[in-house]
Amino acid sequence: MAAVIPADPAPFAFTPARSALVVIDMQRDFLEPGGFGESLGNDVSLLASAIAPCQAVLAAARAAGMLVIHTREGHRPDLSDAPPAKVERGPPGMRIGDPGPMGRILIRGEPGHDIITALAPIAGEPVIDKPGKGAFYATELEPMLRHRGIEALFVAGVTTEVCVHTTVREANDRGFRCLVIADACASYFPQFHATALAMIAAQGGIFGWVSDSTRIAAALNPHREGKAA
C-alpha cells in the first residue's frame, strides 16, 4: 500500500514493503567522549540530539514491519582496508588504529566501534560494516537492497554532511529515492547540518527529500496517532 509523507521540496510517496530505514554510524566512536569524533577535536555532545528521533523512527519502522539496516564506519585491525590518506588525518597518537579510552580508534571489534546502546540493532536487522564514508562503497548494501526489492530509503544518523550525505548521493546515483530524516541526523557543526539538508532539498530535490521523525512516524503508523506510545 502506498503512503505519502509531507517533505521538502515535495511530498514523498513510498510503499513500506519496498522501503528501508538506514541508520548511519550511530556509534560510540562518534557520539561518546574518547572516540574518533573527539580525537578530531569535535564536541561529541552535539550529536545527542539525533538519538531520540532515531529511536522514534526505529520504533515506527519496526512496528510497520519495514526493513531496518544499521551501518558502522570502521576498519580491520590490520588496517588493510584503510587508505593511508585517511589514516594520516588527525593528530599523531589519536588517529585511526591508535589506542584510546574505548579501544583502538575506529577499529572493528573495539568498544568504540559499537552502536550506542540506545539504538542497538535487534535480531534480524542487518549491520553493514563500511570502510568509507558512503554505505555503498565496498559493502554488500546494494545487493541486499536489490534482493529485497527496496526502492526507497529513509536515512538517519551521523554526521549529516559526511556519511549521511555521501550515502544519500551514492544511493541517488543507484536509483534509490532517499528521504533524509532531519532531526534524526546531526553534525558537530550545526551550520553544516542545516546546509547539508538544504543542499539535498534544493533544485527540486536534486538528490533527495527531507522530512522529520514526527511526520515519518505518523505516516508509518497512522493508526497509532494520538495514542500513548
Ligand code: C5J
Ligand atoms: C565521519 C561519519 N564524520 N560517520 N564519519 O568521519 O560521518
